[in-house]
Amino acid sequence: METAAEMNKLFSDFSEYIRKEQDLKEKIRDEVKNLEHIAREITMIMQNVHQNPAQDEVLKCCNSSRANFATCKTHYAQLAALVPVNQFYHFNDMWRFATQKLAFLVSLTFFLETGKLASFEEVAESLGLKPEREKGFHLDLEDYLTGLLQMASELARFATNSVTSGNYDRPIEISKFVSELNAGFRLLNLKNDSLRKKFDALKYDVKKIEEIVYDVSIRGLRPAAGNADQAGN
Amino acid sequence: METAAEMNKLFSDFSEYIRKEQDLKEKIRDEVKNLEHIAREITMIMQNVHQNPAQDEVLKCCNSSRANFATCKTHYAQLAALVPVNQFYHFNDMWRFATQKLAFLVSLTFFLETGKLASFEEVAESLGLKPEREKGFHLDLEDYLTGLLQMASELARFATNSVTSGNYDRPIEISKFVSELNAGFRLLNLKNDSLRKKFDALKYDVKKIEEIVYDVSIRGLRPAAGNADQAGN
Amino acid sequence: METAAEMNKLFSDFSEYIRKEQDLKEKIRDEVKNLEHIAREITMIMQNVHQNPAQDEVLKCCNSSRANFATCKTHYAQLAALVPVNQFYHFNDMWRFATQKLAFLVSLTFFLETGKLASFEEVAESLGLKPEREKGFHLDLEDYLTGLLQMASELARFATNSVTSGNYDRPIEISKFVSELNAGFRLLNLKNDSLRKKFDALKYDVKKIEEIVYDVSIRGLRPAAGNADQAGN
Amino acid sequence: METAAEMNKLFSDFSEYIRKEQDLKEKIRDEVKNLEHIAREITMIMQNVHQNPAQDEVLKCCNSSRANFATCKTHYAQLAALVPVNQFYHFNDMWRFATQKLAFLVSLTFFLETGKLASFEEVAESLGLKPEREKGFHLDLEDYLTGLLQMASELARFATNSVTSGNYDRPIEISKFVSELNAGFRLLNLKNDSLRKKFDALKYDVKKIEEIVYDVSIRGLRPAAGNADQAGN
Amino acid sequence: METAAEMNKLFSDFSEYIRKEQDLKEKIRDEVKNLEHIAREITMIMQNVHQNPAQDEVLKCCNSSRANFATCKTHYAQLAALVPVNQFYHFNDMWRFATQKLAFLVSLTFFLETGKLASFEEVAESLGLKPEREKGFHLDLEDYLTGLLQMASELARFATNSVTSGNYDRPIEISKFVSELNAGFRLLNLKNDSLRKKFDALKYDVKKIEEIVYDVSIRGLRPAAGNADQAGN
Amino acid sequence: METAAEMNKLFSDFSEYIRKEQDLKEKIRDEVKNLEHIAREITMIMQNVHQNPAQDEVLKCCNSSRANFATCKTHYAQLAALVPVNQFYHFNDMWRFATQKLAFLVSLTFFLETGKLASFEEVAESLGLKPEREKGFHLDLEDYLTGLLQMASELARFATNSVTSGNYDRPIEISKFVSELNAGFRLLNLKNDSLRKKFDALKYDVKKIEEIVYDVSIRGLRPAAGNADQAGN
Amino acid sequence: QRLREAKDEQRQLIDDSSEIIKTFKQFALQLDAKHDRHERIVKLSRDVTIESKRIIFLIHTINSSNDSKKEQILDQANTRLKQVETNLFQAIAKELVGEDPHQFLRAFSAGLQEYIEAKTFYQFMVSASIPHWNEIQKDLTFAQEATEEGAEASEIQTPVLPTEYMLGVGDLTGELMRRCINCVGMGELDACKQLCGFLRQVYRIFAGFDTFGYKEFGRKTYVMRQSLAKTENVCYTIQVRGSEVPKHLLAQAIHMSMDNPDEDEGFY
């Protein structure tokens, strides 16, 4: 019975196809686990800045993180090798969470080193991701932005602990930075999704940091040079 | 304040990016509506086969459907033009349902015309879709398979109405075909997802059709030539 | 403090508004209860046709129903007196369910009496409702249509019980009628609402009735002249 | 600090009160477990009727059930002794499920024995419950009605299995009975509660049974008057 | 057909019974609406204490509330007249919510007047309820306790607003009171029910109030003994 | 019919098995209730430290707790007698909650007495549990860890109340301790279970305590010698 | 629309011999007309929502009560509100002529509520009070040109139902809470207290409603209580922090805490 044989062949092909996809998912999952592991490692390292907010100690942590980011590149490269170029979004949910966390850690490290915002391209580059969808395995804009919001929250805590350690400069620097970040986010027309919710939380971080600056200002703990006249405004 | 300006620029870019994506979705949605509309049209046309299962009438319906499939090509082409090649899966859920229904209608039409299974490539071709992911805007295998299961269910109903109209040949032909289809699906290692559920329903369609064949056989309504000896087995 | 006074005025106006609306709702609810009560009565009467599908018994039930429809008119008149012009759709949900059920019962009665579809105007007239919004308290088109769909479902059951009582004519008559109804509904652009859902159920009723006709046909019980010989094969 | 001491005293009293109530609940639960155990036993006994629907075997099962109902009386008496007269409804939910199940089993047994509906008083009497609220530990009307609905569902299954055993009489008898039950329930103005939901299921049981009678009728298996012997085939 | 007539009679009786119960419920609902209306009135009155937490203003609100509690007694008396003595718990859910709210309002008023906890008997007496189940229409212990938990939550808010108005005394008084309440509740072995859930919220209220006292203390705003005038600033 | 007999044997064996297991569970449940009761008692005692954080008062509470821990030993011994060897984890869920709470209370008491972490062995010994599974009825490591996390949360509250009482030393001591604990927990590979969730909450406790130390520091209330001048700026 | 036409064509093709089919063709036209009207109103409503949200956003950019730009911004907001009324609500009103407006309420409810939120927010910033719904109704009532010869000119309107109005006011409280938080940043501490007082007033009234049968009110009251709590906490924070320094230094200190208060505009 010829037709039956043909149909049989057809379905055997399908079966093979489905099996392959399941295997692929398994491999992706393994690679993502590696990324999540590194993310946890870096998180642990960066916890130390709260204990010891002196700039040279902070830079040590940053260096240590940077070494780990390098390792990420390898894993993202392996992930990219696994995922066919046009199927990025077919599997995207599997590594989304890890990427958000790593974006957070890169931008935190960057800020602590330079006092500046790590641009989208810089974060992508640090993790070995492409900055544009068209170019292949890329950093998704929403994941980058989610990472920035996580950073703002961590910086609020860092401002607190800096004061406790007698560093009154840092909260002011952080306040300026997070204020600008807040202004930036307000430019985005965020729909009512998960990003929007996280953005609403940002306002509280902003307020918290401002209160610290206020505490420092009102007690004259603000570092003098150049700012004294401004206070007289 | 230079940094603030930079950051402002950065976020304006993001804002633009997000706006564009929302616009794109709007356009995709419009195109999908067109596809869904055509699918409803064809469904209406194909309803007529139950009323009048004579082969020449059936073929008229099939012709009428084919004309509509041609129109689908245009819309799929427009959809393909909208969706960047590597973002197929980013928006896939938006047209999945329409594609499944169309795959069902193509394979039904094909079977009624030829008595054969429309292959994956033939269905893709009829709708103007690529048969392989790598080649661009393609037909997803699961959508094709879902379409086949919908067809089996429709054929069970068609078998009933054929008998009512005095056509005792057709149920036997359908029975053979759906039996083979069932055998094919059994080759697939389907996980417990929506496809699996729909496949479980197939068994009842198979049983239903067999009962009709049984009814026909037991009353000697089966068309004679060549099969008579077999009945004596 | 003037603002406080203004605010108080605002909110006491609002309280007054709400209070009046709730009073009105209470009155409407009482009237609707009466309608629901009658609908239950008629439902009970019409259950008898399944027990005894002989046409003369069926007509007795129909007569009995008709008497009850007359009573509905009074209650609808009272309802109409309560509801301000142009607020029909403000309160519509309260009697929508009862009206749908009554529309179902009227059209069922009508079909059993005449074998025809009760027109929109006939159903409205039977219940003492206006056929157009402009003319007063009216029958909503969608409620009428919902009633028809309920009728189709009841007719599927009636077809079953007719066969049980040895009446093989009726299923064929019903099949023709429901088929036409189905074709009619397919002409409508139904939105994804409750009417759409009920229309989806019509598919199953059609199928069910087709299978009954199938059973009757294959056993040669079909009464039409030309088929008698076929059954004898 | 006097107030604190007072408050402590107050809460110790509450604690004692709560403890007592929990103890009482514990005792009630033990008694209810006994009832549930018996209900399970009877359920097991009554399962046998499906395997062997011959009337004499059925009656054996019924006798066996009756013995168990007698035991229920003791446990209900003990329950009544535990529950203060005005707190019946405070704890009612604890035995509601068991009582519904037992009401179902009593009415099923009664129907199989007599072909009639066990009245409310008969069910109450069988279980040793009072038929009226005012008289003490009573059978709640809703529990009785719930039991009847469960019976209808079981009878649909019994009709199926009777046919399988070649007993074509029984479905007709059951159909008549359940039809009347259905008409009765339609008189009740059930609100949107759990009973209402179960009542909606009755519609399906009625239909199911009607279809069995249909199947039997269309194949000429329906026993004409006096064809009792045919059932014995 | 005699049985059918009997069954009809049976179900007519049930129908009558159900109708009576629904009528009773309707009457109870009306009475409960009155109670809820008063509860809302008092809620509105007590909202004023947040705007103006000065003790004399607070006492004015309390007086105004007390007048309303008196009216409750009438409605509870009418409710008691409607509900048969042994069916309290059959309908209890209908007024449970209102009673909890009133218990909350009584105990809040009492605390604001006296700084003490209103005992179970005092709350019952204020609302015209019996303090014991056996004595008739009573206050349920769980409703009383639920009221207390609602009060704790409202006091947390009141502590906040007192500080805003420059009253640093009150939070300390509230903290002591709620702490004791918390200790009392910890004695109770609450099962996993709705009360338990509300009790879990108490933990947060306690913490919230402790943090207010903390804020006041660390800024040296805490009135030393005899510093009452400071609060007036 | 042999098979039926075999089946009956099978199922009666199983019934027997279930019955025995339920009896045992009942006994375990009673014993666990005793443990829960003691845990509630100790919780109430330890609430007092928040009211009166002076060290001598705190120690009184600790002594009082210790007496209760001794009673636990008896109940754990009885529990151990009930649970068959190698079935500890079959029933573990029944006392898990109580043990976690007791582990929390022991480690809290220990810290308040000594300022140190109660080791796993010390907690096990205090409750009369074995530190290793091989040695008998033991303390589960995860339950111990859960207890520690509950302690951290309670210490955050205690830090707040210490400041309220003018004790500025304690928050700093607590901060150091909880920081170390946090570092310790970060060494563990926690799976996504309940322990992981509670560990996530630790983050908030750490932050809360850091903010208290911040408040104390910025107001120059920090008692350490070298910081005094800084506060004077 | 295209689809509708295609379907119409299709209907032409279908056999007219059946009475039922003929009737259903009529039904189809009726249903299509209703759906089309509904769709058009929904689109207008969506535009109202978007523009109202933007106006709210604009009002949030007001920086300080004595800011020179305040009046300018409010003028702009007012102009845009007028545009919404004339361009969009008039169009909705036209669609409703001769119809039962309640039949299409669901189509324009969202837009109407958002517009009320914007309108009352605007008015609150101008006069510290909110207009009665009767006032707003006036702005949504339009003179209709006599369309046919001899027909006299009449009034058409988009109805401002009291419930819709009140739901809009409910949402307003959320914006006022946001405004309060922003005010702290700008050192406008008195404004915070004023906002808090107003929110309490609104909450008190909502708490006094019988929300039975008005589900949305229950939900909104709950959300409003949270907004109020946040606002009260802001006021509390101002008070306890203010306690540490003389009052007149407080606002100054808060200003100091921001580096360039005057350049901040647009960020808040």
Add this chain to the structure above:
Amino acid sequence: QRLREAKDEQRQLIDDSSEIIKTFKQFALQLDAKHDRHERIVKLSRDVTIESKRIIFLIHTINSSNDSKKEQILDQANTRLKQVETNLFQAIAKELVGEDPHQFLRAFSAGLQEYIEAKTFYQFMVSASIPHWNEIQKDLTFAQEATEEGAEASEIQTPVLPTEYMLGVGDLTGELMRRCINCVGMGELDACKQLCGFLRQVYRIFAGFDTFGYKEFGRKTYVMRQSLAKTENVCYTIQVRGSEVPKHLLAQAIHMSMDNPDEDEGFY
């Protein structure tokens, strides 16, 4: 495993001066050991599940009770079941040596239940009855080689808990329902009745359990009732259809209704 090592390294780097840190390093080792064992058992269990499902699938391919291939298929099923026992369950048993097996029950429960489903399905096809769990326990008990010198050889096992056994039997009913439906297609009408009887027996027993505290049983009983109803409906259909022709013609007619009954193998 790689990750574990990385974490271990990390732990080396951390300052050991703190007593707490030292202790937690110990805890980490303990937890890791447990998790690793758990993971290994889960992997074995997953393999058991996959192979058991395949065996069930294989048994479903048995086509007719007098099929020459029936024995062949059953032999193959038996061999593969033996392999599961020796290769996989023995490995699980080794992991459980010296442990409280209940601590890891969740890790191997799924596999064990699926294996029981396959095993009882096999046995049912062989003897129309199912083995006692004590019988199955024997197959999952293994002689352990004396690992250390002088140590005496002993037995190790993967425990077959009665509840797990019964849950597996619960799932078996689903397979038997499927078998019943397939039997109609193959014309094995007597087998249908036999299966239906067996299902009733199992359902009856499940209905008699006190499922209080055994949530899964409640759920399974419900599903089982549905399977039973389907099976009863199959038998019903056979009966009413069979009524239309003499019995001896029925099976033949059913065969006739399939074109090439002998070539169908593998499809069902």
